[in-house]
Amino acid sequence: MEILVCVLVIIIGILSYEYIVLRNEMLELSSYIDKALDGNLEITEFDEKELSKIKSKLIKFLYATQVKESKLNAEKNKTKDLIADISHQTKTPITNLSLYINLLEKEPKEDYIEIIKYELDKLKFLIDNLVKSSRLESNIIVLQKNSANLKDLVNKVLGEFNSILTEKNVKVSLTSEDCIFELDERWLKEAIHNLVDNAIKYSSNHSTINISIYKSYLNYNLDIENECKDLSEEALPKIFERFYRGKNSISKDGIGLGLFISREIIEKHGGNIKASLNKEKIKFSVDFPL
Missing domain, CATH: 3.30.565.10 (Histidine kinase-like ATPase, C-terminal domain)
Incomplete structure (x- = not known):
């Protein structure tokens, strides 16, 4: 009888230990997922003796997802900034063109035509350079060396x-x-x-x-x-x-x-x-x- 009790105690002890290990791993995994959702996940080297392969793969997947999301947000911000820059930079020449075209309709003058030509050249130069800068920044251009x-x-x-x-x-x-x-x-x-x-x-x-x-x-x-x-x-x-x-x-x-x-x-x-x-x-x- 005593032997049976000892065996049961040992079994209960092993099960309790396994439960505590499993519980700690689940808590650690839950903590990693929370960090991922908050955008604070950092990649970690895992000991396969402590964490299962499934956990390791899940963590790496969450990290890759976070990196991908970060890159997408960065690209969105670049696009947003570029649109704002284009809007700001083209506003003045377009306003000037509209103004002098209206003046030209009321009173034809050679000076107005020259100003319109100048503003058109300025606008073309701006757009050409905006295209170059966006193509370079977006890695669309492949150098031919x-x-x-x-x-x-x-x-x-x-x-x-x-x-x-x-x-x-x-x-x-x-x-x-x-x-x-x-x-x-x-x-x-x-x-x-x-x-x-x-x-x-x-x-x-x-x-x-x-x-x-x-x-x-x-x-x-x-x-x-x-x-x-x-x-x-x-x-x-x-x-x-x-x-x-x-x-x-x-x-x-x-x-x-x-x-x-x-x-x-x-x-x-x-x-x-x-x-x-x-x-x-x-x-x-x-x-x-x-």
């Missing part, structure tokens, strides 16, 4: 600005060496064009833009330095944001997309771009890994 020389690309871009450089009497001091690597000539040319355009725009007459193309130990490098007054260190992190226009850009043409597009293109090439200030000069430093 081939072996090319960064030096040749920069020289082609500078050739496009000969007339405006002469008009402003701005000189370009260029030091360069061959930097041949895999790149998309069309898109990288666009990025460099925007950087040079920005440099000329903010350079005063009779000033000099310094451009250096060189190979360092780890990278192919492109530096563009120009005058830039009234820009603070605090503003530097913002200048690559879409539609950012600093205090020093009030009197300058532009919509605040050039640097944003340049950054997107450069990063898609695996490169990096940063800006630094030295007194009243700004330098854009671009590097591409060897």
